[in-house]
Amino acid sequence: MTIATLEAIPTSYTPRWLTPVLLLGIAYLIIPLVGTSYLFEAILLPFLALSLAGVGLNILTGYAGQVSLGSAAFLAVGAFAAYNFNLRIDGLPILGSIFLSGVVAAAIGIVFGLPSLRLRGFYLAVSTLAAQFFVQWALTKFSWFSNNSASGVIDAPPLSIAGVEFNSAVGRYLFSLTIVAVLTFLAYRLVLSQTGRNFIAVRDNETAARIIGVPVLKTKLIAFGVSSFVIGIAGVLWAFAYLRTVEPAGFNLDRSFQILFIIIIGGLASIRGAFFGAALLVVTPLILSRVGSFLLGDFFDSGVLDMSQRIVLGGLIILFLILEPDGLVSFWDRIRKRTTTRLLRQ
Amino acid sequence: MNSINRISGVHTATYLPVDIAAEQQNARVYGNEPHPAGKIALGLESVSLSFGGVVALENIDLSVRPGEIRAIIGPNGAGKSSLINVISGVYRPDRGHVRIGHDRFTNVPTQKLVHLGVARTFQNLALFKGLSVTDNVMSGRAHKARSTFLGQIFGIGRSPSEEVDAHDRAAKILKFLNLTDVGNRLAGTLPYGLQKRVELARALVAEPALLLLDEPMAGLAEPEKVEMTKFIRAANREYGTTIVLIEHDIGVVMELSHYIAVFDYGRKIADGTPEEVRADQKVIDAYLGVAAENIDGGGI
Incomplete structure (x- = not known):
């Protein structure tokens, strides 16, 4: 994996805040007016939750260089922790449950990050599988976590802040959008700070980082904690805003890989990359199913769809690793640069 | 600052190019007289190191006084890099002690090295390729950060002033080393010679009392060597930094060092x-090689 992307290098003369503000303006003002409920339910809600999870994993893997295969575990921790906080603490506002669930995910993330102090690369990735299997097992084994529901399924509580309901498709979209926007902004602040530089220093050369006085162990644990916090909250959005009903089995290894693919395809060590990657991963199956049923008709059933999805996704990842190792972000930047220079020339 | 005073035993005020003129006026130039009062910046006491039977260092004694430029030379495999790695705690010696200023170690704590006033560069570049040049140099101030990551995210507490301070110091060092123009480039995209210089900048920004340079001239073209020599000498003179360097280029070594x-x-x-x-x-x-008969008077 080549990781050499940095967003701090300006490619054009527009101010850095302009694009995010414009996008947020469209997301808040225009999309709720024109969007259909299909757009919200099938595209935007999973997109937002997966993007946030991608941002979280990118802090750990893209910036700090610690590969993790346990993202889905932290999604699950977030979802089930928020469910329990909401259920068991009377009068705790939903945002309080969400914040606390992030804290719980961060704590568990730090515990499962401890092997990173001794293990690197491939071995660390394998050790993060422990989180993946342990969390899924614990949530299934102890029915307390799902309030003794027979199948381990939990239902999302209604979303409301200070009496305002967010239970319609648009409402849940705006709820997710706000949380994602705030956390993304904070993540952006983090990666540009001294701690963010420490992340990259540890990733690029751990020995040199230690010698120049970067607190390597602390930096790794901060990366695990912050990353798990963000992924945990993404899990709450996945469970409460998108699916509304989740079970532990939904947070399996496939989901962990999905999030890893999001940041590989989108671009490692790039906040924007998580959004690019998530967009591609959410939209590809939908396009595939449309195109497939148009071309092949009835033969293209859900089984074939599922298979062809995996094949197309696998192919995409191989293509990206070979042709565009820095992900969609660098692809996008190149196109933008080329068009701006062409426009300026005319 | 404490660490510096402790080692050099001399008040080194600030360590920035703005002060160069003032320091020169004070005529407190270490350059030609590296002998302040028998103090020791770096000492090795019977240090031995071997790798599974292969002896890398055998009973090495070395003492470097504050303000000195000390070169360590020798053929390939003579143990030069091992020596620097022992001093910086990357290798743990089998026997012996390392003295840094007033502290004596059997095993130098790498993580505390910078707090002892020691900085180093690497034989094969060890820059952070994914960071810009400025960020690389700023990371040399990471050990000074007292703000928490939360403070940094929300921009509260000490974090903003620390960030400004690190940025200013990095900018000054970059200017000193003529690197200002490439400040925004990713370090990994620079030509080799410039990367070497960025590494020197990253080491200097920590205001070390003792600077270890592992082959600073390796792979440089002749004009780059001249420049690098100039920078090393300037760092020594104007900042009073003690310098230990490993180098193959004998011409450079003879010209630059006080002791070898x-x-x-x-x-x-x-x-x-x-x-x-x-x-x-x-x-x-050792350098020209000697045939066995020349010593023993007999053939092989």
């Missing part, structure tokens, strides 16, 4: 001024 230690097969075979070392028969033998 010569290593061969893990042993120190000579130690003295450039003139003394140049005239030393053992050194000549």
Whole structure:
């Protein structure tokens, strides 16, 4: 994996805040007016939750260089922790449950990050599988976590802040959008700070980082904690805003890989990359199913769809690793640069 | 700052190019007289190191005074890099002690090295390729950060002033080393010679009392060597930094160093001024090679 992307290098003369503000303006003002409920339910809600999870994993893997295969575990921790906080603490506002669930995910993330102090690369990735299997097992084994529901399924509580309901498709979209926007902004602040530089220093050369006085162990644990916090909250959005009903089995290894693919395809060590990657991963199956049923008709059933999805996704990842190792972000930047220079020339 | 005073025993005020003029006026130039009062910036006491039976260092004694430029030379495999790695705690010696200022270690704590006032560069570049040049140099101030990551995210507490301070110091060092123009480039995209210089900048920004340079000239073209020599000498003179450097280019070493230690097969075979070392028969033998009959008077 080549990781050499940095967003701090300006490619054009527009101010850095302009694009995010414009996008947020469209997301808040225009999309709720024109969007259909299909757009919200099938595209935007999973997109937002997966993007946030991608941002979280990118802090750990893209910036700090610690590969993790346990993202889905932290999604699950977030979802089930928020469910329990909401259920068991009377009068705790939903945002309080969400914040606390992030804290719980961060704590568990730090515990499962401890092997990173001794293990690197491939071995660390394998050790993060422990989180993946342990969390899924614990949530299934102890029915307390799902309030003794027979199948381990939990239902999302209604979303409301200070009496305002967010239970319609648009409402849940705006709820997710706000949380994602705030956390993304904070993540952006983090990666540009001294701690963010420490992340990259540890990733690029751990020995040199230690010698120049970067607190390597602390930096790794901060990366695990912050990353798990963000992924945990993404899990709450996945469970409460998108699916509304989740079970532990939904947070399996496939989901962990999905999030890893999001940041590989989108671009490692790039906040924007998580959004690019998530967009591609959410939209590809939908396009595939449309195109497939148009071309092949009835033969293209859900089984074939599922298979062809995996094949197309696998192919995409191989293509990206070979042709565009820095992900969609660098692809996008190149196109933008080329068009701006062409426009300026005319 | 404490660490610096502790080692050099002399008040080194601030360590920035703005103060260069003032320091020159004070005429407190270490350059030609590296002998303040018998103090020791770096000392090795009977240090031995071996890798599974292969002896890398054998009973090495070395003492470097504050303000000195000390070169360590020797043929390939003489143990020069091992020595720097022992001093910076990357390797743990089998026997012996390392003195840094007033502290004596059997095993130098790498993580605390910078707090002891020691910085180093690497033989094969060890820059952070994914960071810009400025960020690389700023990371040399990471050990000074007292703000928490939460403070940094929300921009509260000490974090904003620390960030400004680190940025200013990095900018000054970059200016000093003529790197200002490439400040925004990713370090990994620079030509080799410039990367070497960025590494020097990253080491200097920590205001080390003792700077270890592992082959600073390796892979540089002749004009780059001239420049690098100038920078090393300037760092020594204007900041009073003690410098220990490993180098293959004998011309550079003779010109730059106050004292030279010569290593061969893990042993120190000579130690003295450039003139003394140049005239030393053992050194000549080690460099030119000597046939067995010349010593023993017999053939093979």
